[in-house]
Every structure is written in structure tokens, then in C-alpha cells.
Amino acid sequence: MIEVLGWMSLCVGVGFTVLGCLGLVRFPDLYNRMQAATKCVTLGTCGIMLGVFLMSGFTALGIKALLCALFVLITVPVAAHALARGSLIFGVKLWKHTVKDEFTDDRGGESIIEEEK
Amino acid sequence: MTVLIVVLSFGAFFCLYRALQGPSIPDRAIAVDIMGVIFCSITALMALKLKLAYLIDLSIAIAVISFVGTLALAKYLEGRSLDD
Numbered sequence: 001m002i003e004v005l006g007w008m009s010l011c012v013g014v015g016f017t018v019l020g021c022l023g024l025v026r027f028p029d030l031y032n033r034m035q036a037a038t039k040c041v042t043l044g045t046c047g048i049m050l051g052v053f054l055m056s057g058f059t060a061l062g063i064k065a066l067l068c069a070l071f072v073l074i075t076v077p078v079a080a081h082a083l084a085r086g087s088l089i090f091g092v093k094l095w096k097h098t099v100k101d102e103f104t105d106d107r108g109g110e111s112i113i114e115e116e117k
Numbered sequence: 118m119t120v121l122i123v124v125l126s127f128g129a130f131f132c133l134y135r136a137l138q139g140p141s142i143p144d145r146a147i148a149v150d151i152m153g154v155i156f157c158s159i160t161a162l163m164a165l166k167l168k169l170a171y172l173i174d175l176s177i178a179i180a181v182i183s184f185v186g187t188l189a190l191a192k193y194l195e196g197r198s199l200d201d
Contacts, residue, residue: 010162014121017155021128024135024151030144033135037151048158052165052173061170065161068177072154075180079150079187086194087143 006054013047016040029095029114030087038080045072118166122159129155146190153183 020040027033049069053062088103093114101113129152136148157179164172 010121013158014124017158018124018128018131021131021151021155024148025131030141030147033144034147037132037147041151041154045154045158049161052161055165059170061164061173064170064173064177068157068161068173068180071177071180072157075184076150076154079184079191080147082188082191083143083147083150083194086191087141089196090143090194092141092143 002054002057006051009047009051009054013044013049013051015044016047017044020044029098030092031084031094034080034084038076042073042076045069045076118162122162122166125155125159125162129159142190143194146187146194150183150187153179153186157183 017040020037023036023040024033027036046069049065049072052065053069056062056065085103094101096114098113132148132152132155136145136152139145139148157176160172160176160179164170164176
């Protein structure tokens with residue numbers, strides 16, 4: 001029973017991760033890509049680590065897998081947020097169909113939404 | 118288990134495409150970061166498959182190094198020093 005749950009968790013995790021990577025290839029601009037990749041890969045990695053824990057039980061491998069899941073859950077969104085903020089300040093343009101850019105509005109700067117050609 | 122590792126490797130190939138192709142620096146940075154996290158989960162799966170418990174330590178180390186590298190690059194893009 002636990003084994004089956006572990007396999008299910010592993011499969012869900014791998015599926016989410018690969019779909020997130022597909023989003024990294026397919027989406028139109030940096031911020032969309034970052035959103036897709038970060039969220040999907042975080043959930044997918046946590047699923048894989050949970051599956052490893054369920055299949056190996058309360059051994060050193062399982063407990064360390066849970067610790068790794070916790071670490072990934074905390075650090076990957078933080079890194080993506082820092083990188084998104086950095087690239088906004090660096091001047092990477094938003095997609096041309098973007099509706100709202102509150103970061104630039106609040107700072108009172110010039111809009112960096114890409115011009116439509 | 119082998120099938121899962123191969124499918125994850127395809128995900129890593131997608132990230133590699135974005136890291137080579139990406140129009141801007143942050144594109145490459147986020148692709149390499151995501152690739153690091155994927156390698157982290159591949160290592161965990163190999164620890165389970167080969168029954169080598171110490172490989173999970175390597176997995177944690179890869180996650181830490183990937184996080185620190187991305188954070189340093191984000192600070193560089195923002196134009197500030199690291200202790201700011």
C-alpha cells in the first residue's frame with residue numbers, strides 16, 4: 001500500500017517537473033517562463049522527495065529526502081523572486097500583451113513593456 | 118524507476134535548450150537553476166534505485182549550491198554588492 005503511494009507520488013512529481021520544463025521552453029517572455037518553471041519544479045521535486053521517503057521509510061535516506069524537500073520548498077521560490085526583481089531592475093522587457101506592471105508604476109519609472117510591432 | 122530518470126533527463130534537456138538559446142542573461146540563469154533542481158531529484162531517484170543512501174547527501178549539496186549561485190547572479194543583475 002505504502003509502496004503504491006510512493007510510486008504515485010514519484011510519477012506525479014516527474015510529470016509536474018517535465019511539464020514545468022516544457023513551460024520553460026514554450027512561454028513568451030522571461031517572467032512567464034520563470035513562473036511556470038519555478039512553481040511546477042518546486043511541487044514536482046517535493047513530490048519526488050516525498051515518494052523517496054514513502055518508499056524507503058524512516059531510514060537515513062527517507063529523513064534526508066524530507067529535509068531536502070523542505071529545503072527546496074523554501075529556497076527555489078526565494079531564488080526565483082530575487083532573480084525576477086534583479087531582471088526587472090536590469091531592464092528585461094515584459095511581453096507586449098502584458099496588462100499591468102505594478103513594480104514600475106510604484107517606482108514611478110518609465111514603462112518597460114515591450115512595444116508591439 | 119529507470120523510465121522516470123529518463124523522463125526527468127528530457128526535462129533537463131529542455132532547460133539546456135533554454136540555457137543555450139535564451140535571449141537574455143536571466144533566462145540562462147533561471148534555466149541553469151531549474152536544471153540544478155532537476156539534477157537534485159535525479160540524484161535522489163538514483164539513491165533509491167541503486168540503494169546507496171549517501172547519494173541523498175549529494176542531492177542536498179546540489180540544491181544548496183544551485184540556490185547560492187542563483188542568488189549571487191540576481192544580486193549582480195540588480196547592480197549591488199553581495200553584503201548589501
